[in-house]
Amino acid sequence: MNSASPLIVIRQLRKTFVLGRSTVHALAGVDLDIPVGSFTVLMGPSGSGKSTLLYLIGGLDRLTSGSIHVNGQALETMDENALALYRRRTVGFIFQSFNLVSSMTALENIAFPMRFSGQNGAARRKRAMELLRQIGLEKRSHHRPTELSGGQQQRVAIARALVNDPPLILADEPTGNLDTSSGYAIMQLLSELHRSGRTVVVVTHDPRMTRFATHTLYLLDGHIVSEAEYEAASKFEIPSEVSPA
Amino acid sequence: MRFFDLLSLISSNLSRRKGRVVLTAIGVVIGTAAVIILVSLANGLQKSATSQLWGISDLKMIQVSPNYGGGEGGPGIVGGKGGGGGGSNQQLLTPQTLKELAALPGVEAVIPRDYLYSYAQMRFGKLETYPQLVGIEAANLDVFEYPLQGGSTELQRGTAVVGSWVARSFYDPSLRPGQDPPPPPDLLGQTVRLEIVKWSNDGQEIRKKISLRIVGVLQETRGEADGMVFVSMGELTQWNEWVNNKRINRSKDGYTNVVVKATDPNNVIELANQINEMGFQAYTPQSYVQNINSFFIVLQIVFGGVGAIALLVAAIGIANTMTMAILERTREIGLMKAIGASNRDVLSIFLGEAAGIGFLGGLGGVLIGWVTAQLLNIVAANYLAAQAAQSGGPPTTIALSTPVWLMLFGLIFATLIGLLSGLYPALRAATLMPVTALKYE
Numbered sequence: 001m002n003s004a005s006p007l008i009v010i011r012q013l014r015k016t017f018v019l020g021r022s023t024v025h026a027l028a029g030v031d032l033d034i035p036v037g038s039f040t041v042l043m044g045p046s047g048s049g050k051s052t053l054l055y056l057i058g059g060l061d062r063l064t065s066g067s068i069h070v071n072g073q074a075l076e077t078m079d080e081n082a083l084a085l086y087r088r089r090t091v092g093f094i095f096q097s098f099n100l101v102s103s104m105t106a107l108e109n110i111a112f113p114m115r116f117s118g119q120n121g122a123a124r125r126k127r128a129m130e131l132l133r134q135i136g137l138e139k140r141s142h143h144r145p146t147e148l149s150g151g152q153q154q155r156v157a158i159a160r161a162l163v164n165d166p167p168l169i170l171a172d173e174p175t176g177n178l179d180t181s182s183g184y185a186i187m188q189l190l191s192e193l194h195r196s197g198r199t200v201v202v203v204t205h206d207p208r209m210t211r212f213a214t215h216t217l218y219l220l221d222g223h224i225v226s227e228a229e230y231e232a233a234s235k236f237e238i239p240s241e242v243s244p245a
Numbered sequence: 246m247r248f249f250d251l252l253s254l255i256s257s258n259l260s261r262r263k264g265r266v267v268l269t270a271i272g273v274v275i276g277t278a279a280v281i282i283l284v285s286l287a288n289g290l291q292k293s294a295t296s297q298l299w300g301i302s303d304l305k306m307i308q309v310s311p312n313y314g315g316g317e318g319g320p321g322i323v324g325g326k327g328g329g330g331g332g333s334n335q336q337l338l339t340p341q342t343l344k345e346l347a348a349l350p351g352v353e354a355v356i357p358r359d360y361l362y363s364y365a366q367m368r369f370g371k372l373e374t375y376p377q378l379v380g381i382e383a384a385n386l387d388v389f390e391y392p393l394q395g396g397s398t399e400l401q402r403g404t405a406v407v408g409s410w411v412a413r414s415f416y417d418p419s420l421r422p423g424q425d426p427p428p429p430p431d432l433l434g435q436t437v438r439l440e441i442v443k444w445s446n447d448g449q450e451i452r453k454k455i456s457l458r459i460v461g462v463l464q465e466t467r468g469e470a471d472g473m474v475f476v477s478m479g480e481l482t483q484w485n486e487w488v489n490n491k492r493i494n495r496s497k498d499g500y501t502n503v504v505v506k507a508t509d510p511n512n513v514i515e516l517a518n519q520i521n522e523m524g525f526q527a528y529t530p531q532s533y534v535q536n537i538n539s540f541f542i543v544l545q546i547v548f549g550g551v552g553a554i555a556l557l558v559a560a561i562g563i564a565n566t567m568t569m570a571i572l573e574r575t576r577e578i579g580l581m582k583a584i585g586a587s588n589r590d591v592l593s594i595f596l597g598e599a600a601g602i603g604f605l606g607g608l609g610g611v612l613i614g615w616v617t618a619q620l621l622n623i624v625a626a627n628y629l630a631a632q633a634a635q636s637g638g639p640p641t642t643i644a645l646s647t648p649v650w651l652m653l654f655g656l657i658f659a660t661l662i663g664l665l666s667g668l669y670p671a672l673r674a675a676t677l678m679p680v681t682a683l684k685y686e
Contacts, residue, residue, distance in 0.1 A: 055680045058583070060579075060582070060583055060678075060679040060680045060683065061678065061679070061680040062678070080587070080588050081587055081588070081589075084582065084585060084586065084587035084588070084590075085585070085587075087582070087583060087584070087585050087679075088584070088585025089585075093583045093584070095583075095683070099576065099579075099580045099583075099683070101577060101580070103257070103258075103261045112584060113584035113585050115246060115247075115250050115254065116246055116581075116584065116585045116586045116587070116590055117585065118246060118247055118250075120247070121250075160584065164585065
């Protein structure tokens with residue numbers, strides 16, 4: 001992954017959770033470079049640490065040790081205010097469960113992040129309408145999330161992620177709650193974002209996503225592994241449990 | 246985040262949970278209304294008490310008594326170093342000391358006053374009374390600024406000016422039980438007979454009969470003048486010399502009472518203190534009013550405190566509502582942070598919502614408190630007017646008084662209560678880790 005200068009540089013990244021008396025190493029020393037303008041797909045089974053990695057890149061969680069540099073900024077040295085600013089300007093986040101505010105219309109949901117960047121109502125509406133047109137939902141601008149299908153809700157969420165025009169899009173299982181065709185439409189939309197020059201990092205179980213990716217990474221037990229290792233692990237059969245005598 | 250954006254976000258967040266907001270705000274409404282009504286009551290009582298106590302002319306007056314070196318006087322004596330000192334610090338009100346008093350800055354006049362050393366009976370037709378006779382060393386009573394009902398305030402030999410209640414104090418001694426008392430006589434221009442009583446050494450009652458023409462009747466001042474019969478000092482001194490069987494030497498005996506009139510009512514307390522410093526005993530109605538005012542301030546605090554307990558309970562309600570709201574909206578908080586909200590933004594939103602509940606409750610409370618105070622005033626005015634008519638006293642015009650400052654205070658206080666009770670839940674919301682909030686189920 002050295003075709004272009006890296007936007008994200010991760011070194012010896014560790015994240016440890018303490019659950020009761022046991023300690024879980026969600027990420028156990030990850031080294032990773034993600035180039036500018038790439039479409040990176042992070043694959044891995046549940047519990048492999050891929051979502052944890054995405055949240056750490058997005059500045060939504062604090063690492064245990066190691067370093068993450070995004071655009072030359074070290075996230076581990078930032079205070080809460082600097083992290084908020086980083087999330088506002090650099091990152092657009094897309095969630096599996098959309099996370100739209102149920103009391104707001106599609107238009108208001110899209111414009112919501114612009115409130116925190118201090119832009120006025122007219123500018124917010126203009127930008128949100130522009131994005132609604134881009135995702136083909138301009139006629140649904142005054143619909144609330146409950147009046148939209150899952151695919152439409154995710155498109156609204158993608159538009160919200162784009163509203164501050166961030167260079168980095170992070171998506172956590174964006175097709176996880178969608179049917180096959182809606183999921184595919186979302187993949188195409190993410191691919192368009194990539195083609196427009198943004199760096200896209202997607203965490204997914206869905207192997208179809210790799211078709212759009214410029215880079216595919218595999219995570220197993222908190223480590224980056226090769227595709228071969230990942231395939232081998234996927235084929236590994238769990239031995240049948242020994243029944244008690 | 247812009248201020249108006251913050252306000253619109255807060256109002257839309259509050260309006261999407263109308264039922265809960267209204268229920269929580271009802272607590273604040275009750276608390277604020279209680280504070281407003283109770284403090285209005287204390288305030289109304291204070292106004293009513295102070296307005297009925299003294300006429301404005303009394304507020305300029307300081308009554309000065311000589312210090313015979315004995316015990317301290319009654320209530321209302323301002324400061325003073327007299328008392329308990331035996332005869333060593335005796336201070337008499339001689340003509341010389343009166344000059345010293347008159348020379349004090351802020352003194353307009355020094356008017357000696359004396360009372361009859363015995364008692365006197367006043368008769369008018371069949372009616373009689375036992376008046377309080379006061380001699381004034383001034384040609385005219387107008388120095389006291391008593392409002393005149395009729396006649397003149399000039400004090401001459403053989404004439405008197407009477408207070409407004411003197412006529413009412415006349416009674417008919419031959420009246421039998423069950424008979425209606427006669428109406429109070431109109432004394433203006435009439436001549437009354439005065440009989441001053443003294444006793445000889447062997448216990449024989451001796452009476453001195455005098456005719457007095459009433460040349461003036463004062464208006465009601467609700468002060469000491471209402472019950473007094475004012476005569477000239479020269480005449481009263483003669484009567485007292487007759488009672489005591491000896492001449493009165495003012496340079497040696499002094500006056501029993503002197504009224505010092507201040508130029509400005511605001512200087513009265515200070516002037517009274519100065520006179521006390523000189524060794525006399527100064528008494529001013531203002532010190533009494535001051536005591537009454539401080540009593541009512543305590544009453545206001547106590548009443549306000551009772552209302553504040555209701556507000557405290559309401560505050561716990563707001564804290565509970567906000568804590569529940571934050572639990573329900575944890576994912577929303579996580580989302581806000583993910584899309585760039587700072588800790589301060591989240592804190593402002595939730596504090597604003599809590600303050601908003603307080604403000605709405607305060608608004609309702611102030612409104613209900615004010616309306617209730619007005620209604621109670623109407624009810625009380627009718628009741629008190631009936632009471633006053635029965636007892637013959639002056640009618641009370643006001644029972645509850647709600648000044649604008651109290652309403653503003655109620656509103657601000659309720660908002661602050663809301664803000665404070667939202668502090669802990671809002672701080673919790675603001676410091677949530679975004680990832681923890683987003684994964685909250």
